[in-house]
Amino acid sequence: MTTLAESLISSSSRPLTVRRRPDLVSSRHRYQGASYWVIKEPVGLQYYRFHDEEFFILNMLDGHVSLQQIKDGFEQRFAPQKITFGDLQQFIGMLHRSGLVISNSPGQGKALRTRGRTKKNKEMMGKVANVFALRFRGFDPERILNAMLPWIGWIFTVPALFGFIGLFTAASMLLATQYDTVYARLPTFQQFFAADRWLILAATMGIVKVLHEFGHGLSCKKFGGECHEIGFMLLVFTPCLYCNVSDSWMLPNKWKRVWIGAGGIYVEMILASLAAFVWFFTKSGTTINDLCLNMMFLNVVSTVLVNGNPLLRFDGYYILMDLLEIPNLRQKSTEVLKRWFQSTCLGLELQDDPFLPTRGRLWFAMFTIASVIYRWVVVFSICWFVIKVLEPYGLEVIGRVVALIGFSGLVAQPVIQTWKFCRTPGRLSKVKRFNVAVSLAIAASVVAAVVYIPFPHHVDCAFEIRPTESGRVYAGTNGQIISTVQPGDQVIADETVIAELRNRDLEMQMRDLEIEEKMARSQLEKLKQRIFTDPALAAELETQGEIIESIEHRKALLQEEADRLKIKAPISGTVIPPPNRPAPKDDRGQLDTWHGSPLDKRNRGALLSSEDLLCEIGNADDFEAILAVDEGDVQLVSAGQLVDLKLDSRRMQTFSGEIVDKSVQPLSNISSSMTSQTGGDLQTEIDPTTGQVKARNVTYQARVPLKDIAGEMPLKPGFRGSAKIHVAPKSLWQRLWRVITKTFNFDL
Secondary structure (H helix, E strand, O other): OOOHHHHHHHHHOOEOOEEEOOOOEEEEEEEOOEEEEEEEEOOOOEEEEEOHHHHHHHHHOEOOOEHHHHHHHHHHHOOOOOOOHHHHHHHHHHHHHOOOEEEOOOOHHHHHHHHHHHHHHHHHHHHHHOOOEEEEEEEOOHHHHHHHHHHHHHHHOHHHHHHHHHHHHHHHHHHHHOHHHHHHHOOOHHHHOOHHHHHHHHHHHHHHHHHHHHHHHHHHHHOOOOOOEEEEEEEOOEEEEEEEOHHHHHOOOHHHHHHHHOHHHHHHHHHHHHHHHHHHOOOOOOHHHHHHHHHHHHHHHHHHHHHOOOOOOOHHHHHHHHHHOOOOHHHHHHHHHHHHHHHHOOOOOOOOOOOOOOOOHHHHHHHHHHHHHHHHHHHHHHHHHHHHHHHHHOOHHHHHHHHHHHHHHHHHHHHHHHHHHHHOOOOHHHOOHHHHHHHHHHHHHHHHHHHHOEEEEEEEEEEEEEEOOEEEEEOOOOEEEEEEOOOOOOEEOOOOEEEEEEOHHHHHHHHHHHHHHHHHHHHHHHHHHHOOOOHHHHHHHHHHHHHHHHHHHHHHHHHHHHHHOEEEOOOOEEEEOOOOEOOOOOOOOOOOEOOEOOOOHHHOOOEEOOOOEEEEEEOOOOEEEEEEEEOOOHHHOOOOOEEEEEEOOOOOOOEEEEOOEEOOOOOOOOOHHHEHHHOOOEOEEEOOOOOOEEEOOOEEEEEEEOOOOOOOOOOOOOOEEEEEEEEEEEEHHHHHHHHHHHHHOOOO
16 A cells, blocks of 8 residues: 655656747846845736845746755755745645646646636726726736837936935925915916816826836836836826836846836926926916916826835835845735734734844834825825815815725735635634634723723814904995095094096086976076966976976985995994905906905906905904804804914914804805915805805804904915914814814715
8 A cells, every 4th residue: 555655755866848938038137135036927017026045946846856856955955944845735836826837737727727718807896996097907018118218318417416406405495495486376266176177187197107107118118127118197187197117127136126216206307396397487267377387286296105105005115125135025024914913912823934024023013004094094185175165166076985995905905915814724722712712802991991081172263353343334326436544543423435436428418308307497588478478288297397306316316326336434443444345367358346455456447246356444453253164063152262273374373262152053155265266265055046155064153352362463365365263172083083074074
């Protein structure tokens, strides 16, 4: 009877029907002082790193060698190392699954088909798990890159690098030294992401990302690599390209690999620097100015938050991986943390993995934790951003659906891995109860702290500066501005003329009535002279008198309108100008309208409508902040709470006050300066029935006196900003739940 050992020995002497693929490309590298071989699989563009021992075994596979021959050759070549048949079989199986060897055995087609289907399923699951960065295969750009390289390749040289660093420094210094001017020209959030700018934003992002990917491809070609894939990508639902420069792994020089990884960021910083100069020296509102502003914003934000951040698997991650000379950094870091959890929290006894780092494992674990947290933060930020952009147009439900899909992708992978772990036969029986009990106790303590321990909490809202006691003066009629009083510290009495308007239509109507009255009176005099000779004209004389009375009545009405052209102060006090109105971007073909303040001398002759706010009469040294509190937060707000206020015009300064009262009834009239349509923080919409602006959510008013602040900071009525109300402390869970319900509440 043949024993198991004899059976194994006999099978180990049989020739293996697998051989190394002849089209594999190899290159010898050094990582952290050790030698490795990098293997390129040219069809699937997959790359593998092997030790000398593994590379030796791969090269021995010629379709005729046996396991025994490989074992003998290995132990002779790398003495005194030993290798078992089981290790050889496991390694050769890995080579076969990776597509690095070809088997002559029958039935390979079915196995390859199954493997391909599994790979496609994994790719599909990856797309579902990352809906904000969907990739689709494209074309081979080698011919395009080869044609562009002689013309643009100079960008990726050391002299050009220092030159563009100087350009970036100059642009940064320009914006920093002209901060006040730059800040005054920047649009608000709602203005920047308004619907009429979506197209130019998407176009700018598409252009930037295309140039970004060509930066990777051209730098790869410049340093001797190949680029065989540029594909289509939906990055945060914006179409752009992606470039596969995995061939940089074949370059032995790590600094060339780093430059290739940073090639896209390098191009974006060049574009941002040039855009900064063009934006600063061009007129606001022009297409080129908007395009350059978009380019600066997108380049800087994408570099800092996404591309340049090593916590996400984008450029920064691969740059860090090359600098540390640790391939597959994310996988190894995740495996280190997973093995620590299994051994410490579950008590599993695990064998050492020779491919994992032996030093600095704490840093690897922290890297994984930071990466997971940052992915959640990025997804939450993207979802919040999408919802806020769509909110003014009533489309926030779309953003909430996107958020649901995005967070589902984050949760799906760990849930599936946990399910597979629990389904592995015999795995749960090896778990030690003591370790699990201690781990659960610690986890319960952390959860209890999150749920029950209160921390300082605040509520954010919009506010507007108003005089404490004031009277608003509206034009009340249409007309051209002839003269106005100038605002200042001088107190004026009530009934003082503040402004005088001119209405040419009214003047023409008055002249027509005067002519008509003159003719009617002339006719009346003639009738009076003729009535002595013709008594039958008495009735006609009476009618003519009634006509004159009608004309006089109409003149009186017109005179009342004319009197309203002299706008008088309703109360005594100081004249306070209204909020400045921005100048129109394009007023060609339109009548002159005022901008700035209607009290400005430059607005003489400009048209003023009856609804325009001319000024306010009140105490210029006594102001209050009117807070617009959302109905979801109003129950947390009460009198006596401290408030931190920050004006939009002075974002670097914060001043404080105290709430004295809040309204019981919702606000019916919303100040135009706080509305999202004018760039304010209060989300508003146009009421389709009345055409008036109203708050999207029910809003309540709270008052904060600023009498002690007015002397420290120049305040004017209509100044707006954001407020932070310090309410009662809440636990982390209560705060998180409020954020989730307010942000992702489905109004279906």
